[in-house]
Amino acid sequence: MLQPINKNDYQSLSSYLKSRSQEISSDILVTVSNILKDVREQGDVACKKYTKQFDGIEMDTWKVSEEELDEAISHCDPFFMESMEKAKKNIEYFHQAQVAQSYILQEEKGVYLGQRVIPLSSVGIYVPGGRAQYPSSVLMNAIPAAVAGVKRIVMVTPPNKEGKINPNIAFAAKLAGVTDIYKIGGAQAIAALAYGTETIPSVDKICGPGNIFVAAAKKLVYGKVDIDMIAGPSEILVVADDHANPAYAAADLLSQAEHDPMASPILLATSQTKIDEINAELKVQSAQLPKKEIVEQSLKNYGKSILCDSISECIEIANEIAPEHLELMVEDPMSYLAQVVNAGSVFMGYYTCESIGDYFGGTNHVLPTNGTARFSSALGVDSFVKRSCFLHYSKEALDAYGQYIIKMAQEENLDGHANAVKVRVQSWEKK
Ligand SMILES: NC(=O)c1ccc[n+]([C@@H]2O[C@H](COP(=O)([O-])OP(=O)(O)OC[C@H]3O[C@@H](n4cnc5c(N)ncnc54)[C@H](O)[C@@H]3O)[C@@H](O)[C@H]2O)c1
Ligand SMILES: N[C@H](CO)Cc1c[nH]c[nH+]1
């Protein structure tokens, strides 16, 4: 059952949720710093040592060859492959609309200025190797990178016990346009991507979720390379009106609860009867799920319900919580969308379960968690480009505006700056 929270107490709820982010202990930071240092200094030798130590496997080479890739893919279920191909089309279609244009502004006196949008040269995608292996996440990371125009998309993933790659991950990588695959995991993989080794190339940005060692390594290499985010446990907030089907609402809350014992399923509704009906459904449906232990932990620790006076009030509270996923299970969801300002991704109406977005609809499932939707956005094409500005002044323009630049530089006591203008103007005046 979802623990009821008084609507006036939702602020304590939002700080409670924000505090779920993984605490990285100083012990882990020390362990990971040592791994990073070793890989930076010893390259492949250190990668080999740590793969033996943590994955229990002796690896001679990390790179997955074309033959190995095709062999792994030959084990995939054809209907899974067809589903992934259809999902790829939707994800590509959505992300193509995000492509930002370079621009140039042409002014008088030979002035022009503008901004170019340039893809990153190379990115690395970490794909976890434990029980939770998500080929859908390979699509969500690699497709926006490919749409942005990134030339080199490097994927790293831990080898399994036979030193092989998971077939579904292999297929997702090939489908999404990953250019290089290396079977290496943990902090050593992040170090290899950040610093490069004899066989693994360094990249400009590292994306993708992983365990606490991976998260700590990403934090520590940030600055040497860019990173996407440190993703927290999954969150879903369902706003249900009086017509919402309780079975649908419960199923959607459970769909995210099954990710993690720390996942947070939250329900906001305008009728106590609806909350009671959804709680009854949660009980029935959760008992039938294979991951019922995880689901029960998530419901017990983080499952909450709040009774509100109106849908607008539900949305006000949802904005305070800033959930990763927000479902508007209401009539005419479009009329409420503008009120939503803090949510990673919004799922509209009675039939749009969040799973559609996790796999197929086209929107990205790599989303801000722990309240960070207040200031950050889903992974997208923007995450894989940088912007570079340019400016041109003619002789005529410098003649006209140089005096202002000189004055501003002098007020900052930066005569060198002023001088760069003066030497030009004076040289013309002498002639
Ligand atoms: N947010 C998402 O979308 C999403 C998706 C999938 C997985 N996840 C998360 O990713 C994580 C996956 O974790 P995982 O462990 O299964 O796979 P992982 O690939 O993140 O980590 C496995 C690697 O950790 C290293 N390692 C293991 N024990 C170590 C130790 N004692 N010291 C140093 N390194 C060690 C090993 O080298 C191994 O290759 C989970 O926390 C899961 O919740 C999140
Ligand atoms: N809902 C997850 C992000 O919170 C992403 C995912 C992958 N597969 C299924 N779901």
Ligand SMILES: [Zn+2]
């Ligand atoms: Zn999910």
